Amino acid sequence: MKQATEYATDIVTLRGGAGKLAAWESTPPDGVDTRDTVLLVPGFTGSKEDFEAMLPILAAAGFRCVAYDQRGQWQSDGPDDVSGYTMDSFAEDLIAVVDQISHGTPIHLLGHSFGGYVARAAVAAQPDRFRSLTLLASGPSSTSDINFAPPQLVAQLIESGGQQALWEQMSQSMAALVPPAELEFLRNRIFATRKANMVGIMRVMEGWTDYTAALRATGLPILIAYGSSGDLWPPSVHERYAEELGARTAVYDGVGHLPNEERPARVCADLVAFWTDSH
Template sequence: MGIDENVRPGGVLVQPGEPFGGLPVPLGVEPVSIRTMVGELTALYAPAVTRGPNPARSRGTVLLVPGFTGSKEDFLPLLPLLAARGWDTWAYSQRGQADSASPRNPLNYRLGEFATDLLEVADVIGDGSPVHIVGHSFGGLVARAAALRSPKLFADLTFLCSGPKCWSEEIREMSFVVRESGSLGLWEASNPDLVEIGAPPLTSRESFHRYRASQTSPDNLLGIIDILVTAPDTTEQLLNTGVRTLVAHGADDDAWPQQWQEIMARALGARYEVIEDAGHLPSEDNPGLTAAIFDSFWGAFPPATPGRAPLATHHAFQARPTQQSAFSY
């Protein structure tokens, strides 16, 4: 299934897009853009592989949400693997990330605005049916906030290397670097070995991370830093929504305390998985095992019943102008 005017999910709200940053796009994955109230959010779409001697229908729709300093490209190795297992799989760059719409002012990057974007995207691609949503690191905070507002839109929620509450105040030091040197300055400060005199040439992925940092909105980074140090623990409220949850992280995840993640899983009564041979970005470090864990979780329950969830953020869309890392927290 390609991005065709008559068959693509979301109709005119989803349009063909362009690859970003020079990384190769796997066969079966298509760059697209999704029209939202903030502007065009860029995305990658991997239609479910349903061809073969016994063609099957898609098993459901999946939405992958990236973290701090990240983008949709963090999921490039994972997208075709999930599609091969029968899932219509989408990943998008959040506002201010990479080539997505980038409104000015850090006040446009509060948790509520990020959650609104997620709900709009999920509503478009799910076409009224609940969506399997995965939030990576900061993306988990966004997904949690969205689930608290519109739980009926969630078939379930997966926290990938994401914890229950804010980090320490130490991360605030990053905001001083961003204000002084911008988004690229933060990348350079975090990768001194790659920019020092005499350092070897950057690999293709390092070059991509550097370019992505240069295109990421400083206001996005400042807004997210503020969220990361002030976000409350809403685990109990999420439990009360009844949304099924999975908590998974890499065995070597060093960005969000693993103990926090395990405690959160217990509090939610969630399935808890440790992904071997992976750090903070299992979708790149061990995409095969990550895909298998997700597939097992999503496939353990009958498909969600279609039916448009009532959204406070659902609008009659009109034409809107397009607006224009190495951490991936």
């Protein structure tokens, strides 16, 4: 089972608009100067554990990193009503987290998959809070050019069958590939995540907002990072999106939707280079 690594990582509690947000904070070890603060935001059915392999690598490079469970995910508080899971509420939580960890200094922001959607909304709303934006396996649209069931259908599945129905769909493809202990963690996380969170995210994705123009207008450095094989969005979609945003790209050959878990060292190397150039 995934758990907080002992390497310079602490379990911390932050505050969001719906209550406590569970988080991990990883700080540079003794003898390594802190360069900047980084916030990492997980996606649909995800959590802070999605960045477990990255945190010690980034800390060793001098970056203070915070990863948190979004409202209603895994170990974070969240309402039981779907109306409590709007893009505005997710983005407001993110801004609140920034206020708690930044000490008034702009930070680097990374969002994975749906976490990238939330990151875009937060940057578009409050660009002065951020030093850069990284979208990791987070394409431009939830409804076109994506290898994923229509959000409306996924929402209906969860509404009718709850976490069990979603887990049955997910576990079929993972059972032969994921070690038993990891599979147990993923199952526990799905069942601990509020049903309203998952339905709410699908509704947000169904009515996604195009922030391309707003993000370009911020002038912030942007990195589009993605796997070349098996991501939810084809490489051509990520490439086109990067061009529209004027963003840098990082591509991971033979990797699907989880570069953060499949190639953490390579992802971190690219992030460190990007953040260093963003000064």
